[in-house]
Each structure stands twice: as structure tokens, then as C-alpha cells.
Amino acid sequence: MASLPYACSVLGSTDDLKRIPLPDRALPYIGDEEKARLPGDRPLDECSHVLYHDRARETNNQPRIDPRATRLCGEGKLARYQASEREARYRKAREYGLSPVITEGDSWFSYELYLNLIDRIDDTHRFALKRLESSGDTVANMVGASKGAAPIRALKKVVQAERPVFLFFSGGGNDIVGSELRGALLAYDPNLEPEDYLATAQWRSMLATILTSYEILIDEIGPLCPIFAHGYDYFYPSNRPVKIFPGVPGPGPWVFPEMVRLGINDPKLQHAIARVMIDQFNDSVLTPLAVTKAGFFAHVDLRNTLAGLDDWQNEIHPTRQSFQALAERFLATVSQLLPGVRKARAERLGGTV
Numbered sequence: 001m002a003s004l005p006y007a008c009s010v011l012g013s014t015d016d017l018k019r020i021p022l023p024d025r026a027l028p029y030i031g032d033e034e035k036a037r038l039p040g041d042r043p044l045d046e047c048s049h050v051l052y053h054d055r056a057r058e059t060n061n062q063p064r065i066d067p068r069a070t071r072l073c074g075e076g077k078l079a080r081y082q083a084s085e086r087e088a089r090y091r092k093a094r095e096y097g098l099s100p101v102i103t104e105g106d107s108w109f110s111y112e113l114y115l116n117l118i119d120r121i122d123d124t125h126r127f128a129l130k131r132l133e134s135s136g137d138t139v140a141n142m143v144g145a146s147k148g149a150a151p152i153r154a155l156k157k158v159v160q161a162e163r164p165v166f167l168f169f170s171g172g173g174n175d176i177v178g179s180e181l182r183g184a185l186l187a188y189d190p191n192l193e194p195e196d197y198l199a200t201a202q203w204r205s206m207l208a209t210i211l212t213s214y215e216i217l218i219d220e221i222g223p224l225c226p227i228f229a230h231g232y233d234y235f236y237p238s239n240r241p242v243k244i245f246p247g248v249p250g251p252g253p254w255v256f257p258e259m260v261r262l263g264i265n266d267p268k269l270q271h272a273i274a275r276v277m278i279d280q281f282n283d284s285v286l287t288p289l290a291v292t293k294a295g296f297f298a299h300v301d302l303r304n305t306l307a308g309l310d311d312w313q314n315e316i317h318p319t320r321q322s323f324q325a326l327a328e329r330f331l332a333t334v335s336q337l338l339p340g341v342r343k344a345r346a347e348r349l350g351g352t353v
Contacts (some may be wrong), residue, residue, distance in 0.1 A: 014157035061334040062271045069119060080119055081112040090130050090131070096128075098125070100130075100165065101125070102166075104130055104155060104170075106170050107317060110131075110135045110324070111317055114259070117170070117326050121158070123328050124331065127166075127260065127281075130158065137171070138171070142155070145209075145213065145216075152220050152221075159221055167228070171216075171229070172232075175209070176281065177254035177255050183202040184198065184203040184206060185200065185258060185273070186262070194272035197273050198273070203280075206281065210285055211284070223349070232303075234279070235274050235279050235303050235315060236267075237253070237259055238256055240253060242313075243313075248280055254315060255315060287298040295348040296348065298334075302326055306318060
């Protein structure tokens, strides 16, 4: 079988890719209406939403970043969540000759309050990142339940247009936390082991649904470019929502309330059950796909990257330093898996890719 016209023929080691500093980030302007909604002189709690250009602060046509953002984090240290900024960086990186990579996913790729996993990868200047991810997204929403579903058709059009060397994917976490957990866990029983709490038809159905969406993703996108997807790390259920502004609650927690409702109150048991959740997602969904869909899909195992509770900013989101560690692990794993991906891909496509 002949290889596809652009089936990722430039799959070299990530270490071989260029590292070219990019110009300063292009940020959107903020108008008077939006400016009025900023938090004023109140202290910020890791908030990126004040990082805008302000026409009133321009000097010689050089925009300035709002000082309330730099006071907390410094210029260039906040999340790149604006679509216009992401697209500007992508186009500039393409002009410099960096290899294109499409990223799609949830808040691990699009956490808005500080530099997330993909922001950290972006800072290596190894790739031109075409970023599609959005916080809170689910695999069901990013892919759909059939090959004819609108989400996968839209993603496929972007892949065909941009011809990326890889797709980096982060999905599944939001499909198994929050309201979806209702009915997936058993009530507290001192005789149960951690894995027993997930011995429910609802939990098995949730994993099966995610698996189906991943199979659709791989079947539709895998022949066009390899997909590298991660399975998160071991989180700590806790009563810690996202912090946005002081006194303004953010989303979450997602797992802790359901555990407490079921009488699962011991933090050690809560974490042990969370470990089983992450293990089963990795071992029942991602690992088998990396075998059966070798060459089209690779599993980036991020488990045991983070050491403990202090590495988590809230229940399911790592700290800014932890995202750096996860990004380094992600890229190292891609480099490690790449030779096998190339070999399996050549076998599947009947030629050198």
C-alpha cells in the first residue's frame, strides 16, 4: 500500500527539530468594557485574565501588559488561552520553518491561570503548535460517537489542511469526573478494596464510551499523522476548587463531592480510588490502543511524574511547576516512542514515512 501524500514524512527525533526564539507574543487588545471588569487593585490569585494589551498604555506603538498581571507573574508567564494569540504564534513559527503539530484537548492543555502543559512545550520552540484545545472539553465533544460526527469531521479538515507531523491529544479526564461519576462508584464499605469501588456497570460503560471515541479518533486521524495521547497523573480528591479571584469561586471540585456523598471520607482511601481510576483509564483504554493501533497511536504515560499533594494546585490541576515537569516528561516520552512509531507506521502504510 502506497504511503499517503503527506503521512508525516518528516518524523525525525524531537531533538533534531529547530529551536528558534519567537518574537514577543501578540496579545489581543482590551476595550473599556472589559477593562472595567478587571479586579482593580485587589490581589490576584494566579489569574491570567488581566493579560491584555491596553491601547492607553501604548508607548511608540509598543503595547504594554497590565501591571496587575506582571505584579503577580511577570511578563510572558501566564497562559496563552486567547485564540488570536495562539494563531499568531502558530503562523510565526511556521514562517520560521518549525514543524507543525496540532494540539487538541482539555484543561491540561488549556489551563488558563498559568502556563499549562502545552504552553510549556510551546516554550521549547520545537514545534509550530496549531492549538484547538479548550478547558473542560470531553472526548465526546472533541471526537463524537461516530465517524460521521461533526467534531471528528472538523478536526480531520484541520489536519488535512495543516499537514502536521503529530497530533498531541489530552482527553478523557472530563468524561469520568464531575456529574458523570454519579452511579459509577459504590458507597463506602470497610470490606471493599479501592478497585472494588469501581466495579460498577456505569464505570465500565464510561470507559467503553471513551474507548469508542478514541478508536474513531485514531481511525480518522491516525492515517494522516501519529497521535500522542497522555493519561494524566494520580490526582488527590479534595475540597479544593479552582481559585480565580479572592472570594470568587471557580469550578470544582469534581470527584470529592461524590465520594463524600457516598461516605468515602478517608483521604487515603479517596486517593487510592483515584489511582485506580487513572490506572484503569490508562491500562484499559490507552495502553491497548497503543498496541492494536501501533504507528497511528502512541500512549504517553505520565503516571508517577508528580510526587504528592503539593504538586497539585487544586483537585485535578497540577501547579505551574508541575506542568513544567509534565511537559518535559511528555516530550521525553515522544522522543523515546518515535522510532517504534515510525517503524510501525511504515509497516501499516506499506512504505517509508
